[in-house]
């Protein structure tokens with residue numbers, strides 16, 4: 056029915072209508088009565104024919120569908136015996152009542168023949184020519200007895216003694232030879248009479264070749280795609296890895312460049328050419344000029360090893376190692392070699408800002424108000440960076456003109472982080488155990504905890520003092536000695552407030568707009584109470600604002616009720632007080 060052939064073994068005959076494999080459930084109802092075939096355990100095709108002595112199972116050797124014949128053999132090699140069982144009692148044309156098959160060929164034998172029987176051998180039936188004696192046929196007359204004489208006639212098929220082991224049967228109903236000749240399949244006609252058949256087109260099972268032609272390229276394509284994808288993956292994996300490595304290398308190079316190098320004392324001696332050129336001396340040690348390479352000039356600060364327990368050194372390396380800003384000095388390296396400690400910075404040819412704080416008529420050193428304004432902005436940007444842009448807030452605690460260096464383009468660089476403190480950004484109050492800074496620039500609360508908590512506003516105060524210093528306040532108080540660059544700030548600030556409108560009185564430059572701006576901002580920054588001082592961001596906004604006229608003059612920063620001037624020492628340049636117990 057399905058139009059597909061089936062078979063028992065690879066070499067077995069193809070099985071299709073009117074035959075069917077008995078156990079093939081999908082072909083149920085598709086066979087014709089009596090045409091059921093089975094497969095043996097050894098994959099041979101078998102047919103069961105009925106006889107008077109029970110069913111006879113024969114092996115189907117081939118089926119010729121166009122001629123409607125099938126060739127059978129006996130698995131027990133005794134065709135004559137099976138022949139007798141099947142056809143002994145049949146009518147003359149060997150057509151059984153129940154079987155649809157007719158015998159067409161048994162022996163191609165043109166003579167009459169006789170069936171003989173012997174009970175003691177495996178195949179107990181033999182066929183001989185009737186005209187011959189048993190002895191002529193090589194059979195023992197004692198063992199063999201005659202069973203049946205068959206008279207050869209046109210009805211009886213010819214018999215060939217040499218092919219005793221095959222039976223050839225034909226069938227006439229159902230008649231499918233027409234369909235087979237046309238290469239079509241055959242089936243019983245729907246709604247037809249019992250034996251009527253009709254042809255139909257066989258399902259063309261895709262041939263192996265077609266399957267090969269279609270599937271091989273398809274599977275090949277999939278394989279190639281898979282291999283290519285795998286190769287691509289492997290390639291991109293290794294590419295990514297090598298990119299990662301390059302990225303890491305690059306990072307390490309940059310990191311190395313950004314982070315301070317460690318020098319030995321011998322290096323330091325070599326760099327400074329045996330400490331040949333001294334640039335100056337601060338509270339913590341002397342500074343020497345040096346050369347890292349032909350292009351890189353450095354300033355090497357040798358720290359006094361006698362006084363410190365290493366805190367200043369650690370502080371400076373810790374704080375400065377992290378900062379990279381155009382307005383903050385770069386720490387290129389450090390030396391911690393036995394008792395020798397040194398810090399290596401870029402060299403700035405113009406030295407410290409202190410040198411440029413002078414009267415306007417000092418033509419050699421006065422930079423002009425516009426330049427000073429730019430320098431003030433640069434310092435504020437450096438402080439803003441320290442206060443706001445690093446992982447930790449860096450409080451400098453020693454902002455003053457000595458600690459601002461100027462490069463060859465007069466760009467200000469904040470330096471000297473020996474007193475700096477690293478705090479978390481959300482920390483609003485800082486604990487310091489010693490008052491720190493340079494006299495004249497120290498916020499009141501850093502002097503004494505009575506004036507409030509210490510915070511980033513301490514740097515704002517110092518910056519305010521620096522601004523006021525920049526506009527020439529100290530130099531205009533001519534009574535103070537020239538050598539002592541630090542001035543007691545309350546006294547100095549009082550001098551700024553001559554006149555009720557708080558205008559800064561400086562010879563020759565009265566009412567200069569930049570000057571006024573710097574003065575007002577400076578006064579805001581030195582407000583006695585830290586809370587009244589602006590943040591560095593606000594300071595920057597005020598410094599960069601164009602509408603200077605709108606700047607509001609702050610109240611008098613000194614509240615005379617809160618400080619007794621006489622309590623504050625006047626004769627130290629750098630403040631070193633005893634520890635305050637928190």
Ligand SMILES: Nc1ncnc2c1ncn2[C@@H]1O[C@H](COP(=O)(O)OP(=O)(O)OP(=O)(O)O)[C@@H](O)[C@H]1O
Nearest residue numbers: 334335336337338342354400401402403406407457
């Ligand atoms: N990177 C530098 N480039 C050029 N000159 C420098 C550099 N660093 C320091 N100097 C010079 O060396 C001198 C001493 O500097 P140092 O920072 O040790 O002391 P200070 O700031 O004057 O005082 P203190 O350390 O007590 O605050 C300064 O006057 C400065 O001009």
